[in-house]
Amino acid sequence: MTTFVLIPGMCHGGWCFDELAGQLRHHGHRVHALTLTGLGGVNLDTHIHQVTAALAAEDVHDAVLVGHSYGGMVITGAADRAPDRVTSLVYLDAVVPRGGDSMWKLVTDNERRWYLDVEESGFGVRPLPFFDPRATAHPLASLLQPIRLTGDLAHIRRNVYVYASGWPGESPFTSTYLRLSKDPSWITHALDSGHNLMRDAPQDLVKILLQSA
Structure with missing residues (x-):
């Protein structure tokens, strides 16, 4: 059994993973789909702490963190701050920051x-x-704050990137996908899907996540 922790992108909540989470549970895995804290006084550090606190509260080890879009910032920070609890990172059409990067920059x-x-x-x-009618405003401060990383994430055993090739216009993630697809330390996938991979390609995502288990 693997524990998957699913982190949504901007304006979305854990509900966007409902179908995906249900299928992972059907395969016998443990799933936590988090809704990140919103607005006043909330920044990127708030969201990273929320994830690491959830890992500690549930006593999770060997977690697979899955981040969609902005969620890539959060899972990167959480893996850096809780290295004993995270073994794999899966980026769903997401940013992959280096130290000092912000969402705004990327x-x-x-x-x-x-x-x-x-x-x-x-x-x-x-x-x-x-967006889905359940979507809510996203804290601007979390998009402007640069990420602070203390290590090189060498403890991560598997890095996976899933790229959505079906954007109606320019994708902000194309350069990231092209860079990582040439890096032998990464596993990359390109799906014929819009940015909302969980809605448009749930079966393909389940297969990819099961391979990461």
Whole structure:
């Protein structure tokens, strides 16, 4: 049995993994799909601490952390801060930061324009109109804060990247996928899917995650 910890991207909650989590549980695995804390006073460190605290509270070891989009920032930080609890990282059409990188730095100008569409409080980035009705505003501070890494993540036994090739326009993750696909220490996949891989390609994702178990 493997423990999967699923981290959503911007504006989404653990509910976006419902189908994927159900199938992983059907195969006998333990799954925690987290909803990250939102708005005032919340930054990237808040979200990383939330994940490491959940790992500690559940006494999880040998976890596979799965991060979608912005979730790549979070799983990278959590693996750095809880090296005794994480063995594999799976990035779902996500950023893969190095120390000092921020979400703002790693995306395209088009994505940055979206980030500046904040709600009246000034704290949260509005969900895009085509998002699931359950989507909520995402804390802007978490997108601007650079990640602080203390190590080189050498303890991670398996690094997996899943790229969505079906974006309607320019994908902010193409350069990341091309770079990692040439790196022998990474396992990469490209799926004919939109950015929301969990909705558009759940069966393919289940197969990939089971290989990471």
